[in-house]
Amino acid sequence: KQEVTQIPAALSVPEGENLVLNCSFTDSAIYNLQWFRQDPGKGLTSLLLIQSSQREQTSGRLNASLDKSSGRSTLYIAASQPGDSATYLCAVRPRNTGKLIFGQGTTLQVKP
Amino acid sequence: GAVVSQHPSRVICKSGTSVKIECRSLDFQATTMFWYRQFPKQSLMLMATSNEGSKATYEQGVEKDKFLINHASLTLSTLTVTSAHPEDSSFYICSAGGTTSPYEQYFGPGTRLTVT
DSSP states (O other), rough: OOOEEEEEEEEETTTTTOOOEEESOOOEEEEEEEEEEOOOOOOOOEEEEETTTSSSSETTTTEEEEEEETTTTEEOOOOOOGGGOOOEEEEEEEEOOOOOOOOEEEEEEEOO | OOOOOOSSSSEEETTTOOOEEEEESSSSOEEEEEEEEEEEEEEEEEEEEEESSSSSSSOOOOOOOTEEEEEOOOOEEEEEEEEOOOOGGGEEEEEEESSOTTTTTEEEEEEEEEOO
């Protein structure tokens, strides 16, 4: 059974810092991995999607990496801003299924 | 593109009544839609997968007679919470996978259900 774990559960940093969020999964037979952002009481915003054949994806200040063999992904946020404060969710899509399995999320607070 | 809407955004109902939540893909056709539930400070848990024109597939532990899912068209899926109880209070989120881009799911804004 695929399980997704995110560490840390919560993180507080001063504005301007670079930071890394971690995601691990137990079964490497995945189709892809997605990182999402969720603001309080809101739905999900897709940040980055990495196919199983890819090693990383970048969008602006965000960079996500994938090491399928070790079951790990990281989300790197450069030059953090208060507007980055949110919960970040990692989700994997196992092979031969369309559903996503989510981690518990990392709640990030960036202080001005 | 790839916009998914949900209606209503918030609903309060009395215990014992039924509530219907709609999920629509606005600018693409979704052969598959997914329904998730999220309790406070917890992650999303998949409840069921619905394919247009066929019966939904429910995850283990989800009561199919309580959470009725209908996916009658390529742009609309509905979730009906029957005989709602306070423990059904939660944030319900749907997502849709397009026919041309099945690799990514597009999420709706969620529906906050409160059962009193």
